[in-house]
Amino acid sequence: MRGVVLGLAAVVAVGAAAEPRRQKLDIGREATAHEIAGWDIAIRPGRGLPPGKGTVKEGEALYLERCAACHGEFGESAGRWPILSGGSGTLSSHDPVKSIGSYWPYASTVMDYIRRAMPYGNAQSLSNDELYAVTAYVLYLNDVIKDEEFELNRENFAELKLPNEPNFIQDNRESAEKEFWKDPCMANCMPGEARIAGRARTLDVTPEAGKGPKVE
Amino acid sequence: MASTERPSKLSRRAMLGGLAAAAPATGGSALARGPGNPANQPPNVPDWSKYLGEGVAVRAYGKPSQHEAHVVRRDVEWLTASKESSVSFTPLHELDGMITPNGLCFERHHAGIAEIDPADYRLILHGLVDKPLIFTLDDLKRFPRVNRAYFCECAANSGMEWRGAQLNGCQYTHGMVHCVMYTGVPLRLLLAEAGLKPNAKWLLLEGGDAAAMTRSLPLEKALDDTLVAYRMNGEMLRPENGYPARIVIPGWEANMWIKWLRRIEVGDEPWHHREETSKYTDLLENGKARRFTFVMDAKSVITNPSPQAPLNHRRGFTVLSGLAWSGRGKVARVDVSLDGGRNWQTAQLDGPVWDKALTRFYHEFDWDGRELLLQSRAMDATGYVQPTKAELRKHRGVNSIYHNNGIQTWHVKTSGEVENVEVG
Numbered sequence: 201m202r203g204v205v206l207g208l209a210a211v212v213a214v215g216a217a218a219e220p221r222r223q224k225l226d227i228g229r230e231a232t233a234h235e236i237a238g239w240d241i242a243i244r245p246g247r248g249l250p251p252g253k254g255t256v257k258e259g260e261a262l263y264l265e266r267c268a269a270c271h272g273e274f275g276e277s278a279g280r281w282p283i284l285s286g287g288s289g290t291l292s293s294h295d296p297v298k299s300i301g302s303y304w305p306y307a308s309t310v311m312d313y314i315r316r317a318m319p320y321g322n323a324q325s326l327s328n329d330e331l332y333a334v335t336a337y338v339l340y341l342n343d344v345i346k347d348e349e350f351e352l353n354r355e356n357f358a359e360l361k362l363p364n365e366p367n368f369i370q371d372n373r374e375s376a377e378k379e380f381w382k383d384p385c386m387a388n389c390m391p392g393e394a395r396i397a398g399r400a401r402t403l404d405v406t407p408e409a410g411k412g413p414k415v416e
Numbered sequence: 417m418a419s420t421e422r423p424s425k426l427s428r429r430a431m432l433g434g435l436a437a438a439a440p441a442t443g444g445s446a447l448a449r450g451p452g453n454p455a456n457q458p459p460n461v462p463d464w465s466k467y468l469g470e471g472v473a474v475r476a477y478g479k480p481s482q483h484e485a486h487v488v489r490r491d492v493e494w495l496t497a498s499k500e501s502s503v504s505f506t507p508l509h510e511l512d513g514m515i516t517p518n519g520l521c522f523e524r525h526h527a528g529i530a531e532i533d534p535a536d537y538r539l540i541l542h543g544l545v546d547k548p549l550i551f552t553l554d555d556l557k558r559f560p561r562v563n564r565a566y567f568c569e570c571a572a573n574s575g576m577e578w579r580g581a582q583l584n585g586c587q588y589t590h591g592m593v594h595c596v597m598y599t600g601v602p603l604r605l606l607l608a609e610a611g612l613k614p615n616a617k618w619l620l621l622e623g624g625d626a627a628a629m630t631r632s633l634p635l636e637k638a639l640d641d642t643l644v645a646y647r648m649n650g651e652m653l654r655p656e657n658g659y660p661a662r663i664v665i666p667g668w669e670a671n672m673w674i675k676w677l678r679r680i681e682v683g684d685e686p687w688h689h690r691e692e693t694s695k696y697t698d699l700l701e702n703g704k705a706r707r708f709t710f711v712m713d714a715k716s717v718i719t720n721p722s723p724q725a726p727l728n729h730r731r732g733f734t735v736l737s738g739l740a741w742s743g744r745g746k747v748a749r750v751d752v753s754l755d756g757g758r759n760w761q762t763a764q765l766d767g768p769v770w771d772k773a774l775t776r777f778y779h780e781f782d783w784d785g786r787e788l789l790l791q792s793r794a795m796d797a798t799g800y801v802q803p804t805k806a807e808l809r810k811h812r813g814v815n816s817i818y819h820n821n822g823i824q825t826w827h828v829k830t831s832g833e834v835e836n837v838e839v840g
Contacts, residue, residue, distance in 0.1 A: 231550035280497035292703030313690040316628035394756020397840035
């Protein structure tokens with residue numbers, strides 16, 4: 201963390217000179233509980249769930265109407281829109297598929313994201329019951345919920361676990377990649393002449409070159 | 417592809433079209449200028465030396481010369497499903513110095529540009545605070561403010577190059593970075609105004625766009641150098657860059673720099689939202705993924721020459737130019753290689769060398785007209801040395817998408833054309 205330490209030292213030095221210490225400046229006003237409630241839509245592991253309930257079956261109808269055009273009937277994705285399901289066991293392969301079931305660590309993230317950003321182009325339009333229902337269906341598509349009669353609600357949400365949660369690690373670049381802190385080589389750093397091993401032109405996907413391939 | 421066209425062909429096209437600049441309308445390449453119009457050149461006197469031009473305030477908000485119309489942000493259509501959740505790239509090869517003009521700063525939106533009426537702008541600050549607050553834009557402008565230039569780099573910059581050379585142009589390989597002078601309120605002043613509870617450890621930053629973009633920010637960084645900015649290069653933020661207020665988190669990945677900032681919630685743990693779990697986590701070869709990889713590692717790129725900016729003079733005195741930056745502090749040194757990384761010379765840093773800002777470098781040499789394999793290598797104040805792509809892949813594999821800061825190679829051909837390549 202030496203970079204962070206250096207950065208802090210610099211900021212403290214500059215800050216002390218430029219900004220005299222002040223107590224409260226009395227700018228702004230107190231936010232009301234009502235104002236906060238309208239905008240505080242965040243859900244996180246174990247907290248923030250709104251009241252409500254919805255079944256997988258109810259979610260399926262909503263999903264087919266408002267989600268399937270982009271994400272596919274089974275979450276398989278239409279065109280280049282994000283895939284929601286599948287990809288289990290692919291993360292260490294050459295072609296990893298990062299779906300909710302294969303990659304996402306927390307079910308609360310699914311509900312939070314649908315609540316704040318979906319349906320695309322009509323965000324924050326779902327009622328709380330619709331939100332539970334669609335979330336239940338998307339988790340059903342990922343085999344996290346197995347029973348199509350299942351009703352998801354604030355009380356049983358915490359039971360849902362996504363399989364990839366243990367596979368996230370904290371940023372460890374400064375220890376794992378400590379060899380990048382070094383005295384760089386200046387002369388004869390590699391044997392022989394440099395050989396071109398790959399060219400952008402081989403792929404020919406730069407814009408204006410015509411239509412390129414589909415990527416995710 | 418414009419960059420594969422021979423300069424001679426473009427010169428001919430420019431002459432036929434009567435254009436002063438040969439840059440094609442859509443190619444984004446600043447290739448050789450045509451011979452122009454001899455009637456405007458010595459010994460003749462051109463029209464602009466005879467007749468009156470437009471008066472003052474005709475151009476009430478000034479724009480670049482009509483001859484620079486090719487200097488624009490560009491996107492890669494096949495990359496995303498829609499323009500509203502997509503990215504456009506800064507034309508780094510057309511710029512110099514270390515400040516990016518406001519209209520050329522790369523864009524990344526998740527639900528299009530939010531057009532916010534400043535009269536309706538509100539920022540709510542709540543959670544683990546003594547007193548939840550709501551600020552108007554005028555409130556934010558009353559706070560003590562600072563001016564700081566910082567680079568802002570998308571964690572996915574160069575993300576398309578993990579598996580090999582793919583895009584021909586530094587605009588596309590490295591153009592998700594910009595650097596402007598922000599004016600804003602240190603976030604710690606807003607937090608002090610609300611009063612932090614003792615268990616406060618993380619912040620949730622939330623945008624007012626139709627994706628309600630969120631990221632979790634450790635309190636330590638919020639109290640350090642994070643800003644709530646409302647100006648860029650002196651003028652109010654552009655709508656595409658978060659008007660009227662955005663978060664600036666120096667040295668950290670741009671995805672966290674929430675635009676159209678509407679809410680800051682103080683909490684004790686991260687929120688694990690979509691942008692910090694399913695996205696912006698770095699998948700390693702063993703299937704594990706790093707999360708909260710906030711800091712942008714030191715990086716550099718040669719902007720001229722590059723595939724969109726070939727060496728048209730064929731031989732002789734040449735100034736090679738590029739940009740370097742580091743999320744850990746100042747750029748300490750940049751080295752340049754003309755032979756694909758076998759031998760290196762230290763480049764000259766020019767202009768301001770500021771903490772977590774883009775830094776301009778130059779290297780002068782006499783080009784003998786032979787093929788070149790150009791590379792640049794940044795070092796920062798902590799002693800970190802920008803790795804080769806091979807070194808980076810050894811640690812990360814090729815599935816990471818994010819945080820690709822490997823050394824870029826440009827192949828300059830005897831014709832002066834430049835291609836994005838990888839060397840073995």
